Amino acid sequence: MTVFLVRHASAGTRDHTDPGDGERILDATGTLQAEQLAEWLRHEDVRRIISSPIRRCAQTVEPLAKLLDLPVEVDHRLGEGSELSAAWAALTDAATSDGDTVLCSHGDLIPELISRLRRRGMQVPGRSGCSKGSTWVLQHWDGERFATGLYTPVKA
Numbered sequence: 001m002t003v004f005l006v007r008h009a010s011a012g013t014r015d016h017t018d019p020g021d022g023e024r025i026l027d028a029t030g031t032l033q034a035e036q037l038a039e040w041l042r043h044e045d046v047r048r049i050i051s052s053p054i055r056r057c058a059q060t061v062e063p064l065a066k067l068l069d070l071p072v073e074v075d076h077r078l079g080e081g082s083e084l085s086a087a088w089a090a091l092t093d094a095a096t097s098d099g100d101t102v103l104c105s106h107g108d109l110i111p112e113l114i115s116r117l118r119r120r121g122m123q124v125p126g127r128s129g130c131s132k133g134s135t136w137v138l139q140h141w142d143g144e145r146f147a148t149g150l151y152t153p154v155k156a
Contacts, residue, residue: 003094003146004041005113005136006104009033009154011056026059033133033154038063046070047099050090052078057104060133064102078105084112095141110136120145127151 009030026034041064049065050073051057058072065072077086087109094101105113110130117138118124122145133154140147 001095001097001139001141002044002100003091003138003141004044004046004100004102005091005110005138006037006060006102007107007110007130007132007134008052008054008057008104009037009060009133011059011132023055026056030056030060030133034060034063036154037061037133037135038067041102042067045100046102048073048094048097048101049104050075050078050094050101051104052076052080052106054080054106057106061102061104075103078103078109080106080108082109084109084116087113088116095138095146107132114149117145117149122146122149124149124151129153 009026010033011024011030012027046068049061049070051061053074053076061072075090077090091113094103107130114136128151131153135152137150137152138146
């Protein structure tokens, strides 16, 4: 069982003063990143795709969902600005799912989740990061932690 923890693809520049920022959609680079993600993960045993309710996250995983004929489930615990404890609960729920799961979230939560996993002993061979469109491949959940986490940036 593997959890693919995806940061949403490129969606332009954040504007905290814009009340519609939560509706920001993927730009051309982000669309390409989402398509690349789908082409990569279509060969995995993905049985669930779960996204933050923010539109740019759902758009990131929609091409994969279409290829695999799976619904995109929405989980508010993965939303931007969510409490870390809520996002952790969403991650641990995914870790106990049957088959591989894709979670799509945001740059404010993913580094915190990875930091918590590392403090619990998760090994990270190679570099870390959280660029837009990137994926953490989390494997070997033992009920407390993943044994390994591999950071995979996306080029577009």
